[in-house]
Amino acid sequence: MEILLIIVSILLIAIVLLQSSKAEEASGIITGGNDSLFKNRKERGGELFISRVTMVLGIIFFAICLYFGF
Numbered sequence: 149m150e151i152l153l154i155i156v157s158i159l160l161i162a163i164v165l166l167q168s169s170k171a172e173e174a175s176g177i178i179t180g181g182n183d184s185l186f187k188n189r190k191e192r193g194g195e196l197f198i199s200r201v202t203m204v205l206g207i208i209f210f211a212i213c214l215y216f217g218f
Contacts, residue, residue, distance in 0.1 A: 153212045160205040167198055 191199050
């Protein structure tokens with residue numbers, strides 16, 4: 149079971165690193181660029197897939213950690 153946790157952890161780290169950075173939008177707010185402040189941006193295609201895989205891997209990671217806790 150520990151091997152499964154390690155595999156899920158590595159996959160979760162890799163998929164998070166593949167996600168697009170949302171820090172660019174935050175830096176625009178700090179510097180005064182309000183072009184994208186209220187922009188309604190939906191995830192589509194690859195971004196949506198990566199987001200869903202991240203959510204699933206996070207849930208699996210959480211469930212395995214809870215199992216080890218008991």
